[in-house]
Amino acid sequence: MTPVSDDAKAILLLCSRLGLPSEPRAAKPRAKGETSGDEEIVPLTPTEWNALAERLRQHNLRPAHLLQMQEDALIHLLEGDESNAHRYRVLLERGVGLAFELERLADVGIFPLTRADALYPKRYKERLGKLAPPVLFYAGNIELVEQSGVAVVGSRHADAVAQEAAQRIGEACGYSGWIVYSGGAKGVDSLSMQAALDAHGYAVGVLGDSLMRALRTWGQWIRSGHLCLLTPYHPEAGFSVPNAMGRNKLIYTLADWAVVVASDKEKGGTWAGAIEALRYRWVPVLVLTYNGMPPGNPALIEKGGVALPYERLLQIEPGAFKQWLVEAVNAAKTTRLPTASTSDSRQPSLLATAPITKAPASDDSARVELAEAPSPSEPPTERVWAEVQNLRHHVDLLREEIRHLQFQIASLREEVEALGKAKKRTKGKADSGKDRDEPPPPLLRNLP
CATH class of the missing domain: 3.40.50.450 (Rossmann fold)
Known part of the structure; x- marks a missing residue:
C-alpha cells in the first residue's frame, strides 16, 4: 500500500466517510438552540472544504497542519466558530479507524486520491474549479x-x-x-x-x-x-x-x-x-x-x-x-x-x-494543497496509434492465414489416413488371393 501523505490524510479525515457509516443517518429535528450529545458528525462538503482551505491559505498553512491543531487553535482559525471547530476536531481524531479502512480497501485494490495528490485529475481542477x-x-x-x-x-x-x-x-x-x-x-x-x-x-x-x-x-x-x-x-x-x-x-x-x-x-x-x-x-x-x-x-x-x-x-x-x-x-x-x-x-x-x-x-484551495506536479505519461502520438492500428490489422490477417493453414493441414492428414487405410485393404486383398500352388521363385528351385 502506497503511504498516504499528511496533507492527503487530513483531507480524507475531513471530507470522506471512511471510518463512518457509509450513509448518513437522517437528522432528528430539534428545537432552536437545542444540542444533542449523539448528534452525528458528517464530513465536509466540497464547499465547506474550499472555505477551510481558503483560511489555511490566508494563514500560510497546509492541510497537514490541521492534524496537530487542538480545538482552541481550530476555533482561532475559524474565527470563533466553536461548533465547526468541534466537528473538525472529532473528524480529525479518527486516524486509527482511517488507517484500518485504507488497509482494508487496499487489500481489494481500491485506493484514495485527494486534491493534494499528484495523480489527481488536472482536468477536474481546470474545468470544475472549486466544484472538483x-x-x-x-x-x-x-x-x-x-x-x-x-x-x-x-x-x-x-x-x-x-x-x-x-x-x-x-x-x-x-x-x-x-x-x-x-x-x-x-x-x-x-x-x-x-x-x-x-x-x-x-x-x-x-x-x-x-x-x-x-x-x-x-x-x-x-x-x-x-x-x-x-x-x-x-x-x-x-x-x-x-x-x-x-x-x-x-x-x-x-x-x-x-x-x-x-x-x-x-x-x-x-x-x-x-x-x-x-x-x-x-x-x-x-x-x-x-x-x-x-x-x-x-x-x-x-x-x-x-x-x-x-x-x-x-x-x-x-x-x-x-x-x-x-x-x-x-x-x-x-x-x-x-x-x-x-x-x-x-x-x-x-x-x-x-x-x-x-x-x-x-480555485484558491489548489494553492493550499499541492504545487503543480509533473503530469502522468503523455498520450501516444497519432503516428504511433496509426502504427498500432496497422499492426493489429496485420495480426488479424496472419491469424486468418494460420487458420487457413490449419484447415489445410487437417485436410491433408485426413487424406493421408484415407490413403493408408486404402493401402492396407489393397495389400490384404493381394495376400488373400495369392495362389498357394504357384512354383517357387527361380532362385529357390535349385536348393536341396
Whole structure:
C-alpha cells in the first residue's frame, strides 16, 4: 500500500466517510438552540472544504497542519466558530479507524486520491474549479484519466439501435487508442466500455455507486491495466439519484468529446449532464439521430448538440472516426458556435470548436494543497496509434492465414489416413488371393 501523505490524510479525515457509516443517518429535528450529545458528525462538503482551505491559505498553512491543531487553535482559525471547530476536531481524531479502512480497501485494490495528490485529475481542477471533489476512490490504472478520449453516455434502457451504436462507438475508440469515459451503469455505459476493452482499448468508468461491487464485474479488466474505475463517493455507497446525477459532470470533464446515445427530454441524468456540458462548453456534445430516437435527442441538438446520424456511424471505419468527429463539429461551428481563443496542446482542433470553461471563481484551495506536479505519461502520438492500428490489422490477417493453414493441414492428414487405410485393404486383398500352388521363385528351385 502506497503511504498516504499528511496533507492527503487530513483531507480524507475531513471530507470522506471512511471510518463512518457509509450513509448518513437522517437528522432528528430539534428545537432552536437545542444540542444533542449523539448528534452525528458528517464530513465536509466540497464547499465547506474550499472555505477551510481558503483560511489555511490566508494563514500560510497546509492541510497537514490541521492534524496537530487542538480545538482552541481550530476555533482561532475559524474565527470563533466553536461548533465547526468541534466537528473538525472529532473528524480529525479518527486516524486509527482511517488507517484500518485504507488497509482494508487496499487489500481489494481500491485506493484514495485527494486534491493534494499528484495523480489527481488536472482536468477536474481546470474545468470544475472549486466544484472538483476533494476525495476520489479508484481501482485500476489511474493514469488513464489523463488521456484523450470520448465520453459515451445514455439511457440504462436503450433500444436496439442505441445499443448497437454504443458498441460501435466503443469499438472505434478502442481501435483508435482513445479512452471511453462512461458511467459504468448497465445499458449504454457498459456496452460502450466493454466494446472498447474487447477491441484491446481502454476505458474509465466514473461510478455513482459501489466501487466495491463493480470490482466483481470488471475485475479482469482492472487487472489487465486497460480499465480504471473512479468514484467521488464511499467505495461501498448504495445507488441514489443524487449521486448518479452528481457524477455526470465528472464524466464529461475528463473527456475531449462527448456522444449522447439516448436521452429522455427534460428529465434524467443523461439529459441533465448533457445540458450542463453544453452550458459550460466543457466538450463538443454529439447526439445520435435515428428513426424512433428518444425525444431528448432532437431537443439536445436544438440546444447546441451536433447531430451524429446513425447511418453515417455505420459507414465510418474505426480509424476514421476521429477525423469524422472533427469535420462534424467544425461544420456545426461555422453555423452555430462562436470562434474560440482557448487552445489545448493535445486537441487543438477540438478546443477551437468548444472552449474549456472553468468555474467562475478561481480555485484558491489548489494553492493550499499541492504545487503543480509533473503530469502522468503523455498520450501516444497519432503516428504511433496509426502504427498500432496497422499492426493489429496485420495480426488479424496472419491469424486468418494460420487458420487457413490449419484447415489445410487437417485436410491433408485426413487424406493421408484415407490413403493408408486404402493401402492396407489393397495389400490384404493381394495376400488373400495369392495362389498357394504357384512354383517357387527361380532362385529357390535349385536348393536341396
